[in-house]
Amino acid sequence: xxxxxxxxxxxxxxxxxxxxxxxxxxxxxxxxxxxxxxxxxxxxxxxxxxxxxxxxxxxxxxxxxxxxxxxxxxxxxxxxxxxxxxxxxxxxxxxxxxxxxxxxxxxxxxxxxxxxxxxxxxxxxxxxxxxxxxxxxxxxxxxxxxxxxxxxxxxxxxx
Amino acid sequence: xxxxxxxxxxxxxxxxxxxxxxxxxxxxxxxxxxxxxxxxxxxxxxxxxxxxxxxxxxxxxxxxxxxxxxxxxxxxxxxxxxxxxxxxxxxxxxxxxxxxxxxxxxxxxxxxxxxxxxxxxxxxxxxxxxxxxxxxxxxxxxxxxxxxxxxxxxxxxxxxxxxxxxxxxxxxxx
Numbered sequence: 594x595x596x597x598x599x600x601x602x603x604x605x606x607x608x609x610x611x612x613x614x615x616x617x618x619x620x621x622x623x624x625x626x627x628x629x630x631x632x633x634x635x636x637x638x639x640x641x642x643x644x645x646x647x648x649x650x651x652x653x654x655x656x657x658x659x660x661x662x663x664x665x666x667x668x669x670x671x672x673x674x675x676x677x678x679x680x681x682x683x684x685x686x687x688x689x690x691x692x693x694x695x696x697x698x699x700x701x702x703x704x705x706x707x708x709x710x711x712x713x714x715x716x717x718x719x720x721x722x723x724x725x726x727x728x729x730x731x732x733x734x735x736x737x738x739x740x741x742x743x744x745x746x747x748x749x750x751x752x
Numbered sequence: 753x754x755x756x757x758x759x760x761x762x763x764x765x766x767x768x769x770x771x772x773x774x775x776x777x778x779x780x781x782x783x784x785x786x787x788x789x790x791x792x793x794x795x796x797x798x799x800x801x802x803x804x805x806x807x808x809x810x811x812x813x814x815x816x817x818x819x820x821x822x823x824x825x826x827x828x829x830x831x832x833x834x835x836x837x838x839x840x841x842x843x844x845x846x847x848x849x850x851x852x853x854x855x856x857x858x859x860x861x862x863x864x865x866x867x868x869x870x871x872x873x874x875x876x877x878x879x880x881x882x883x884x885x886x887x888x889x890x891x892x893x894x895x896x897x898x899x900x901x902x903x904x905x906x907x908x909x910x911x912x913x914x915x916x917x918x919x920x921x922x923x924x925x926x
Binding site for chain 2: 596597598599600601602603604613614615616617618619621628630656657658659660661662663683684685686688706707708709710711712713714715716742744745746747748749
């Protein structure tokens, strides 16, 4: 039976970390899935940077619910303006689907879900304005650091 | 293999009050449930709740929904997991959705996320996303999708997958 989904790399933080980096990602698969589960020291935005690109090449649109209200927003700019999700001190999880990540004829789209039951539920559609294949992913945080025990798992999806 | 099918349940002619997965082994990293469900409740849109074994309480949730004409956010029922179609929805249509549990066998509280839609050609078709938390350090050994009114009709189904983390392909992480 062929594998439809292949585990590529994972890490469980043994101590607080500001960033997690996946590198040397091969162009073997069709899509990538990233799953994050844990908490941060101070609530705020998750940032995703591809291939070390710190330029104003990121855009997103999002919708979220706080439990009492729903809203939507959009933004563009560098990764620091691209709130690719949010994490808090309450337990939460996030999934990212990077579609056609290895294609060199299109910008890179991603779909993201962040679920923090104590705070909010959020969905994002984002675009990295580059035709380069994604070879590295840096996950950082705008306000704090990822706490010990937080897990990051990367999978390749075969077409 | 990173994605392994563990179990599949299809409701028979008699209907069912719930769809249950039991004796879930703790050998995977994450769990994924994919469901396709219709209820016999006399409504266009229905919904289901979640029961986790071994402790059937300590849930919390925040949700986001759309109806086709409005949006909103909600926090109850605390173990809500998704939209279904009811008996008054377009014939032969079933709601569908998925539930994702990362680190389900770990020793911390269990976050989960749900996506669902109750498909219908009518105006009451709903879509929802939720952030859930089972505030228990026990491993998840059973999952039940439970009807809140009426029963699930024949051909409703749910499939449970185990997802295993690992490393391959030379990808490094630090």
